[in-house]
Amino acid sequence: MSLSFHIDSRDGSARTGKLITPHGEVETPVFMPVGTLASVKGTSNETLEQLNAQIILANTYHLYLRPGTEQVRKLGGLHRFMSWERALLTDSGGFQVFSLNDLRKVNEEGVSFRSHLDGASLFLSPESATEAQIALGADVIMAFDECTEYPADADRARRSMEMTLRWAKRSKEHFEAHKNEVPWRQEAGSRTQDAGGTSRLPPPASRTQALFGIVQGGMHPELRKESAERTVEIGFDGYAIGGLSVGEPRAATREMIEATLPHLPADRPRYVMGVGYPEEIVEYAAMGVDMMDCVLPTRAARHGLLFTSEGRVNIKNAAYAADQGPIDPNCSCAVCGRYTRAYLRHLYSTGEMLGQILNTIHNLAHYLDTMRRVRDAIRCGNLQAFVSGFRARLQLTPKASS
Amino acid sequence: MSLSFHIDSRDGSARTGKLITPHGEVETPVFMPVGTLASVKGTSNETLEQLNAQIILANTYHLYLRPGTEQVRKLGGLHRFMSWERALLTDSGGFQVFSLNDLRKVNEEGVSFRSHLDGASLFLSPESATEAQIALGADVIMAFDECTEYPADADRARRSMEMTLRWAKRSKEHFEAHKNEVPWRQEAGSRTQDAGGTSRLPPPASRTQALFGIVQGGMHPELRKESAERTVEIGFDGYAIGGLSVGEPRAATREMIEATLPHLPADRPRYVMGVGYPEEIVEYAAMGVDMMDCVLPTRAARHGLLFTSEGRVNIKNAAYAADQGPIDPNCSCAVCGRYTRAYLRHLYSTGEMLGQILNTIHNLAHYLDTMRRVRDAIRCGNLQAFVSGFRARLQLTPKASS
Numbered sequence: 122m123s124l125s126f127h128i129d130s131r132d133g134s135a136r137t138g139k140l141i142t143p144h145g146e147v148e149t150p151v152f153m154p155v156g157t158l159a160s161v162k163g164t165s166n167e168t169l170e171q172l173n174a175q176i177i178l179a180n181t182y183h184l185y186l187r188p189g190t191e192q193v194r195k196l197g198g199l200h201r202f203m204s205w206e207r208a209l210l211t212d213s214g215g216f217q218v219f220s221l222n223d224l225r226k227v228n229e230e231g232v233s234f235r236s237h238l239d240g241a242s243l244f245l246s247p248e249s250a251t252e253a254q255i256a257l258g259a260d261v262i263m264a265f266d267e268c269t270e271y272p273a274d275a276d277r278a279r280r281s282m283e284m285t286l287r288w289a290k291r292s293k294e295h296f297e298a299h300k301n302e303v304p305w306r307q308e309a310g311s312r313t314q315d316a317g318g319t320s321r322l323p324p325p326a327s328r329t330q331a332l333f334g335i336v337q338g339g340m341h342p343e344l345r346k347e348s349a350e351r352t353v354e355i356g357f358d359g360y361a362i363g364g365l366s367v368g369e370p371r372a373a374t375r376e377m378i379e380a381t382l383p384h385l386p387a388d389r390p391r392y393v394m395g396v397g398y399p400e401e402i403v404e405y406a407a408m409g410v411d412m413m414d415c416v417l418p419t420r421a422a423r424h425g426l427l428f429t430s431e432g433r434v435n436i437k438n439a440a441y442a443a444d445q446g447p448i449d450p451n452c453s454c455a456v457c458g459r460y461t462r463a464y465l466r467h468l469y470s471t472g473e474m475l476g477q478i479l480n481t482i483h484n485l486a487h488y489l490d491t492m493r494r495v496r497d498a499i500r501c502g503n504l505q506a507f508v509s510g511f512r513a514r515l516q517l518t519p520k521a522s523s
Numbered sequence: 524m525s526l527s528f529h530i531d532s533r534d535g536s537a538r539t540g541k542l543i544t545p546h547g548e549v550e551t552p553v554f555m556p557v558g559t560l561a562s563v564k565g566t567s568n569e570t571l572e573q574l575n576a577q578i579i580l581a582n583t584y585h586l587y588l589r590p591g592t593e594q595v596r597k598l599g600g601l602h603r604f605m606s607w608e609r610a611l612l613t614d615s616g617g618f619q620v621f622s623l624n625d626l627r628k629v630n631e632e633g634v635s636f637r638s639h640l641d642g643a644s645l646f647l648s649p650e651s652a653t654e655a656q657i658a659l660g661a662d663v664i665m666a667f668d669e670c671t672e673y674p675a676d677a678d679r680a681r682r683s684m685e686m687t688l689r690w691a692k693r694s695k696e697h698f699e700a701h702k703n704e705v706p707w708r709q710e711a712g713s714r715t716q717d718a719g720g721t722s723r724l725p726p727p728a729s730r731t732q733a734l735f736g737i738v739q740g741g742m743h744p745e746l747r748k749e750s751a752e753r754t755v756e757i758g759f760d761g762y763a764i765g766g767l768s769v770g771e772p773r774a775a776t777r778e779m780i781e782a783t784l785p786h787l788p789a790d791r792p793r794y795v796m797g798v799g800y801p802e803e804i805v806e807y808a809a810m811g812v813d814m815m816d817c818v819l820p821t822r823a824a825r826h827g828l829l830f831t832s833e834g835r836v837n838i839k840n841a842a843y844a845a846d847q848g849p850i851d852p853n854c855s856c857a858v859c860g861r862y863t864r865a866y867l868r869h870l871y872s873t874g875e876m877l878g879q880i881l882n883t884i885h886n887l888a889h890y891l892d893t894m895r896r897v898r899d900a901i902r903c904g905n906l907q908a909f910v911s912g913f914r915a916r917l918q919l920t921p922k923a924s925s
Contacts, residue, residue, distance in 0.1 A: 160870060160877040167857065188844065188869045196845060196865055204861045442590065443598060455569065459606045463598055467590045468562055474876065475562040 123300075124261065124331035124358045126390050126411075132499040134382070134409040140176075140390055142208040142260035143305070143328040144200060147175040149390065150406035150499075152492045153210060153414040154485055158183050159193075159203040162419050163481035166205050171455070172482070172489050176208035176260075178414045181253050182217030185245070186236055190253040198258030198304030209259035210414070213250045213292070215335075216363070216395070219268035227267060229284065247291035251299070251332075258304045259330065263361060264292035266335040271367040278339030282348050285337045289355050293332060300329040331358035333392060339364065340373050342380035349384035359390035359412075366395035366415075375404070382409050399428050399491055400515055406495045407508055418488045422480035425469045428487045432515050434462070436480065441466040454486030525702075526663065526733035526760045528792050528813075534906040536784070536811040539898045542578075542792055544610040544662035545707070545730040546602060549577040551792065552808035552901075554894045555612060555816040556887055560585050561595075561605040564821050565883035568607055573857070574884070574891050578610035578662075580816045583655050584619035587647075588638055592655040600660030600706030611661040612816075615652045615694070617737075618765070618797070621670035629669060631686065649693035653734075657698070660706045661732065665763060666694035668737040673769040680741030684750050687739045691757050695734060702731040733760035735794060741766060742775050744782035751786035761792035761814075768797035768817075777806070784811050801830050801893055802917055808897045809910055820890045824882035827871045830889045834917050836864070838882065843868040856888030 126149075128138040140147040154161045154169065157180045161169060169177065179199060184190055196202045199209055218225055218232045225234040231246030245253075247265040254262035265288050269281040306329070334357035338344030345362075352360060362381050365374045378393055385391050392412035393405055402413050418428065427434040429449035434441075436448075444462035456465075456479045468476030491511075498507035528551075530540040542549040556563045556571065559582045563571060571579065581601060586592055598604045601611055620627055620634045627636040633648030647655075652667035667690050671683040708731070736759035740746030747764075754762060764783050767776045780795055787793050794814035795807055804815050820830065829836040831851035836843075838850075846864035858867075858881045870878030893913075900909035 158869075158873045158875055159866070160875045163876050165877060165880060166861070187873050188865075192845070196847065196863075202863075202866055202869075204863075204866065443594070445598065459568070461598075461604075461606075463590075464561070464604055464606065467560075467604075471560045471589050473560055473562045474565050474879065475567060477876065478567060478880065 123329045124390075126359070126388065128388070130500045132502050132504040133407065135407050135495075135499045135504050136409060136411070137496045137499045138390070138411060140208075140411075142176070142331070144206060144208045144260050145175065147208050148496060149411040150402075150492055150495055151176060151412050152402055152488045153178045153412060154419065154488075155180075155414055155416045156203070157416070158187065159199060161481075161485075163423060163477045164419070164485065166203070168482055169205075169485075170207075172485055173493075174207070174485070174489060176210060177205065178210050178212065179203075179257065179259065180214070180217055181211045181250060181257065182214035182245075184211075184257060185214060185243075185253050186238055190256040194256035194258070194304050198256075200258065200305065208261070209257075210261040211254050211257050211259040211263065212394070213254065213263040213265040213335075214245050215250070215263075215266040216268045218245060219270070229287075231265075232267075247288040248295040251292050251295040255296070255299055255303050255330065261331050261333060261359065262296075264289045264332060264334050264357070266337060266363055268367065269337050269339045269364045271340065271364075271369050273339040275339075275341050275344070278337075278341050278344050281339070282337045282344055285335065286348070286351050286355070289334050289352055289357075293334075293355055293357070296330075296332045300332075303330055333357050333359040333361050333390075335361045335363040335394070336381050336385075337364045338377075338381075340369055340377060342376065345377055345380040346384050349381050353384070353386060357389075359392060360385045361392040361394050361412075363394050365393065366397070371401070374401075375408075378405060378408060378410065399488065400512060402488070403491060403495055403508055403511055406492065406499075407504055418484035419481050422484040423477045425476070425480065427480060428484055430487075430514050436462065436465050436469050436476075438466070448483050449487070452483065452487060452490070454483050454490075456480075456483040456486070525731045526792075528761070528790065530790070532902045534901040534904050535809065537809050537897075537901045537906050538811060538813070539901045540792070540813060542610070542813075544578070544733070546608060546610045546662050547577065549610050550898060551813040552804075552894055552897055553578060553814050554804055554890045555580045555814065556821065556890075557582075557816055557818045558605070559818070560589065561601060563883075563887075565825060565879045566821070566887065568605070570884055571607075571887075572609075574887055575895075576609070576887070576891060578612060579607065580612050580614065581605075581659065581661065582616070582619060583613045583652060583659065584616035584647075586613075586659060587616060587645075587655050588640055592658040596658035596660070596706050600658075602660060602707065610663070611659075612663040613656050613659050613661040613665065614796070615656065615665040615667040615737075616647050617652070617665075617668040618670045620647060621672070629686075631689075633667075634669075649690040650697040653694045653697040654701065657701055657705050657732065663733045663735060663761070664698075666691045666734060666736050666759070668739060668765055670769065671739050671741045671766045673742065673766075673771050675741040677741075677743050677746070680739075680743050680746050683741070684739045684746055687737065688750070688753050688757070691736050691754055691759075695736075695757055695759070698732075698734045702734075705732055735759050735761040735763050735792075737763045737765040737796070738783050738787075739766045740779075740783075742771055742779060744778065747779055747782040748786050751783050755786070755788060759791075761794060762787045763794040763796050763814075765796050767795065768799065773803070776803075777810075780807060780810060780812065801890065802914060804890070805893060805897055805910055805913055808894065808901075809906055820886035821883050824886040825879045827878070827882065829882060830886055832889075832916050838864065838867050838871050838878075840868070850885050851889070854885065854889060854892070856885050856892070858882075858885040858888070 250265035447457035656664035849859035
């Protein structure tokens with residue numbers, strides 16, 4: 122395995138660990154901010170480093186369209202292109218292509234689709250999506266899957282799952298044959314600068330990317346189990362649970378995660394894709410999930426929705442026009458340390474870019490700090506108390522949160 | 524005088540000095556970034572502090588509309604509202620109201636105008652504009668003037684100038700009667716935190732804002748001279764040259780500055796409003812101007828136009844798609860130290876907010892660093908050599924720049 126993963130403490134089903142990638146260590150459970158187009162919207166690498174983000178995501182589909190994955194390869198890969206020296210993960214493009222609805226056509230070979238930008242005809246297959254991800258050179262890359270639509274009956278979900286399994290094999294075969302072509306393997310021996318200005322060695326030439334498989338199966342627990350077992354049989358560096366956050370109720374999301382986790386190897390990282398609200402990421406980490414990602418903290422920030430230890434704040438609300446308090450009195454982020462709700466409300470309502478920038482910093486800080494506190498609680502063996510306290514402060518009842 | 528100004532070196536007509544305001548010292552000649560709505564668009568206070576911006580501008584007209592100047596007063600004044608503990612300057616709103624064209628009506632009393640936002644009928648006079656600026660509480664505030672349109676014949680320019688002189692007297696009278704009402708005088712005795720976390724005393728209760736007069740006179744040198752002399756007769760803490768950057772050729776701008784400067788007291792700060800390109804701010808500083816402001820570096824940044832030591836870079840140009848160099852190899856800003864033209868071009872062409880953020884940092888760094896180098900050159904007595912070198916690197920001939 123090119124990715125090492127060490128579990129260093131457990132509390133119930135939850136665990137803390139370290140994911141050791143060619144571009145640095147990641148403490149798990151981890152929430153990964155999403156940088157769709159090689160930028161976490163509204164924030165800079167410097168800010169992400171200050172927030173202690175250890176891994177971020179980028180989207181293969183979007184980078185395939187602009188600036189082009191081969192262009193990124195020529196420029197030394199995604200780390201160098203975006204000047205991010207820490208760990209990166211790319212999705213395979215499967216989920217984005219799935220979102221195109223009317224613009225896509227799926228067959229055994231792959232997906233024909235039209236660019237959402239200019240309507241150009243394009244095609245992604247397990248082989249080309251894997252090739253694109255090798256060109257980008259993220260530390261963790263994903264098998265190309267079909268994200269089953271919601272709702273899907275058992276027949277449809279099985280057919281989709283079976284194809285995802287065949288695609289998983291093809292993704293792995295392509296990866297094994299081409300994993301030495303990752304751009305940063307060419308760099309070995311030269312020195313790079315990290316953000317702190319300290320010089321360090323690039324990833325050793327012996328390291329490659331890690332490939333994760335994706336479990337599908339719609340909202341059918343028995344298919345989830347089978348998908349997990351047969352994906353594990355193919356053998357990957359880590360396992361993701363896909364096909365969630367597609368419109369299903371939150372109880373179903375939780376049920377599918379519960380149906381899948383016991384069938385994934387305990388010593389490999391387990392990643393739930395595309396979740397969630399703060400109370401969800403806490404809950405899933407408690408269930409034993411190691412990795413999560415979502416556009417929610419950054420997207421909500423741009424729309425003035427802020428997450429706090431005491432619930433959600435809609436900063437455009439007129440009630441905040443003269444509020445001299447911080448977004449969250451319990452938050453230690455740079456925004457809460459300096460700016461008032463009144464000022465943030467002014468920035469939002471006048472459309473000043475700074476409003477989106479500051480909101481984004483706060484929301485990311487809230488998410489990353491929440492996961493840091495989850496890890497601390499697991500290490501101290503008091504995760505259940507932490508989860509209860511976290512939910513109580515949000516004034517959430519199990520009913521309200523489902 | 525509530526504002527002290529010390530000249531500490533001279534080179535030809537140029538001089539370096541220190542403007543000592545209730546919120547800190549400002550080294551002159553200075554370029555002041557513009558924070559129209561209490562935010563320098565695309566950047567945070569933290570970034571401005573890192574760039575060593577010592578004074579920034581805000582626009583009374585815009586803050587009068589949103590969130591309202593009385594609202595800012597209630598929230599402790601503009602410094603506290605926007606969490607900026609360094610010096611601030613507000614314009615009087617005269618220039619913005621002037622830009623409204625069809626929406627304004629000027630008479631002796633003041634200007635009736637309609638809000639550009641919702642068409643509401645509003646009125647600004649020397650008294651109300653001064654009152655609004657006292658409510659905002661900037662360290663330096665401006666007399667309410669009529670910005671004469673371009674072109675204006677000598678008759679029209681004289682009538683406009685005469686009214687500006689009468690308005691200057693009224694602005695000063697209102698200021699003298701109400702200057703003790705500035706919000707931060709209420710704070711004296713309590714401690715505030717500055718950005719570095721060090722505790723410091725708020726401005727002493729004995730300090731007030733400083734009021735600057737504005738010279739008008741259209742493009743008529745004899746009127747500029749008369750306006751300067753009669754404005755000085757009224758007596759202000761500093762003097763601005765207004766009514767420029769209104770569509771006139773650059774040679775006329777320069778000629779008006781030349782016609783005005785000799786008639787302003789040498790021991791008071793001299794401020795040219797609303798200029799300019801990098802080569803202009805260098806030139807005007809060499810002529811003896813102490814203060815300048817312009818939206819150009821921030822606005823151009825948002826449109827992908829970058830200023831460098833070797834001329835302008837239009838980052839959207841396809842030629843930069845694979846360019847791994849920094850924006851400006853001679854720039855020491857955080858953006859040039861980390862990001863490539865290829866990445867910045869990608870961010871710009873995909874509409875990522877980070878493109879605007881990073882472009883803004885670079886352009887502001889270029890402007891502020893240029894003025895720092897101007898000050899160094901004046902202190903070393905080699906300003907002429909600096910100016911020649913600066914222009915040569917831009918490949919500017921006197922003809923091309925006029």
